[in-house]
Amino acid sequence: MNAPAHTLGGWRHILGTLVLAVLLEQFPWDGWALALRPDFVLVAVLFWALHQPTRVGFATAFAFGLLADFQDGVVFGQHAIAYVVGVYLALFLRLRLLQFDPLRQAAQLFPVLLAVQLTVLLVGWLAVNPPTTLAVLLPAFSSALLWYLATGFLWLWHGKGLQDRA
Amino acid sequence: MAMPGQFMFVRQLGPTARLLIWLLVGVTCVVLDSRYQALDGLRSGFSLVLQPVRQVLRAPADVATELGGFFTRHRALQKERDALLAERAALLAGVNAARDLERENAELRTLLQLQERPGQQLVRAALLYKGHDWFSQRITLDRGASAGLRAGLAVVDAAGLMGQVNKVYPGTSDVMLVSSPGHLTPVVIERTGQRGLAAGSGQGLMELRYMPAQTDIRAGDRLLTSGIDRVYPAGIPVARVSRVSRSQSSPYLRVECVPLAGLGRSRAVLVLAAEPQEALP
Numbered sequence: 001m002n003a004p005a006h007t008l009g010g011w012r013h014i015l016g017t018l019v020l021a022v023l024l025e026q027f028p029w030d031g032w033a034l035a036l037r038p039d040f041v042l043v044a045v046l047f048w049a050l051h052q053p054t055r056v057g058f059a060t061a062f063a064f065g066l067l068a069d070f071q072d073g074v075v076f077g078q079h080a081i082a083y084v085v086g087v088y089l090a091l092f093l094r095l096r097l098l099q100f101d102p103l104r105q106a107a108q109l110f111p112v113l114l115a116v117q118l119t120v121l122l123v124g125w126l127a128v129n130p131p132t133t134l135a136v137l138l139p140a141f142s143s144a145l146l147w148y149l150a151t152g153f154l155w156l157w158h159g160k161g162l163q164d165r166a
Numbered sequence: 167m168a169m170p171g172q173f174m175f176v177r178q179l180g181p182t183a184r185l186l187i188w189l190l191v192g193v194t195c196v197v198l199d200s201r202y203q204a205l206d207g208l209r210s211g212f213s214l215v216l217q218p219v220r221q222v223l224r225a226p227a228d229v230a231t232e233l234g235g236f237f238t239r240h241r242a243l244q245k246e247r248d249a250l251l252a253e254r255a256a257l258l259a260g261v262n263a264a265r266d267l268e269r270e271n272a273e274l275r276t277l278l279q280l281q282e283r284p285g286q287q288l289v290r291a292a293l294l295y296k297g298h299d300w301f302s303q304r305i306t307l308d309r310g311a312s313a314g315l316r317a318g319l320a321v322v323d324a325a326g327l328m329g330q331v332n333k334v335y336p337g338t339s340d341v342m343l344v345s346s347p348g349h350l351t352p353v354v355i356e357r358t359g360q361r362g363l364a365a366g367s368g369q370g371l372m373e374l375r376y377m378p379a380q381t382d383i384r385a386g387d388r389l390l391t392s393g394i395d396r397v398y399p400a401g402i403p404v405a406r407v408s409r410v411s412r413s414q415s416s417p418y419l420r421v422e423c424v425p426l427a428g429l430g431r432s433r434a435v436l437v438l439a440a441e442p443q444e445a446l447p
Contacts, residue, residue, distance in 0.1 A: 026216060027223050027227075028220070028224050028227050028293070028294070028295055030296055030430075036355075058184050058185065058188045059188075060189075065192075069421075070208075071297060071298075073297040073302075073306070073333070074300050075195075075200045075210075076198075076199040077192045077193065077195030079193060080191075081189060088182075088185040091181050117330050122191075124301050125301070126298060127196050127200045
């Protein structure tokens with residue numbers, strides 16, 4: 001296992017950085033500073049999810065997401081869902097990420113952070129004006145069915161499926 | 167149980183299963199909050215915890231503003247004083263005229279046996295925090311239910327209408343700004359008296375909706391609240407028309423307006439806490 005990952009961060013470190021991140025977000029940010037303000041809490045949560053995955057994980061991310069929802073005055077769950085997705089992606093990339101130097105880690109985390117922002121946007125949009133019907137999702141199901149039929153037909157045509165099952 | 171730092175042969179759900187569980191919890195939260203307003207208690211709790219923190223953290227910015235003000239040049243102060251004196255004289259003349267009108271109005275009202283307008287009570291509040299939301303524009307004020315605020319009250323600054331109190335906590339309150347996308351304000355064009363609906367269009371701007379193509383409106387017209395919604399008192403300046411254009415595809419004019427209130431700048435605001443009005447018979 002990765003040695004520094006386990007010497008880094010006792011409970012006090014984890015709590016300290018998370019509280020510091022929350023405090024930083026409570027400044028009266030305004031204008032450009034507000035638009036550019038990094039999501040301190042998200043960065044702290046993802047950092048600890050990478051380095052201390054047994055201590056900081058989905059539950060912590062969800063709780064701090066609720067806090068972020070309160071801060072922005074949006075519907076509860078918007079940031080919570082996004083942070084949980086972020087932690088999942090970070091855990092998915094964990095072993096790979098920990099081997100990189102800081103610059104490459106940042107570059108690899110960028111799509112994760114982008115995905116978190118897009119999730120916030122999507123959940124917020126769904127919560128503010130929910131679609132009247134879920135019929136927009138039907139093509140996904142019918143396309144999946146078409147995929148099954150077409151691939152199954154091709155397998156049978158080439159006899160591949162029969163060989164595999166035999 | 168899993169020991170910290172031990173990863174092999176840990177007996178617990180995989181990340182994907184845990185993700186799905188938490189997504190389910192999250193969706194439940196969204197539904198509970200947006201459909202049933204069941205989580206307002208949690209919101210109040212967060213506000214109670216964070217309010218003192220925000221009060222403290224606002225101090226550095228306030229000190230910086232104070233220091234900046236201290237070093238304002240003497241000449242600038244003198245100039246400002248002269249301008250204020252002139253303005254005061256003009257206002258005093260206006261006040262005398264208004265007193266006269268008020269008396270006359272009272273007499274006419276008694277003649278007409280109309281209800282007296284409820285007295286306006288002002289609550290001073292200051293900007294405490296700004297949220298960062300893509301779907302609406304809000305600010306948090308440092309006064310709440312303990313100062314007598316209720317959801318629905320109008321918030322103004324010196325220049326005009328800022329918005330409406332949206333959520334009230336014990337010591338703070340959230341204000342939805344007039345420029346918030348989809349937020350409607352019933353207005354009247356000051357020059358012609360025509361009524362209309364001004365909607366926020368995001369990015370700190372507003373638009374006047376559903377104005378027929380032959381409407382008499384031009385850039386520079388002021389929009390005041392019309393008061394027909396019984397939310398905003400009548401006659402508060404809201405916005406100035408910045409551009410009027412005709413579109414080929416729509417029967418209505420495209421009227422862009424700039425809010426008069428310093429939505430992004432004002433730090434000190436007033437909340438108009440009127441007595442609850444009973445509906446007219």
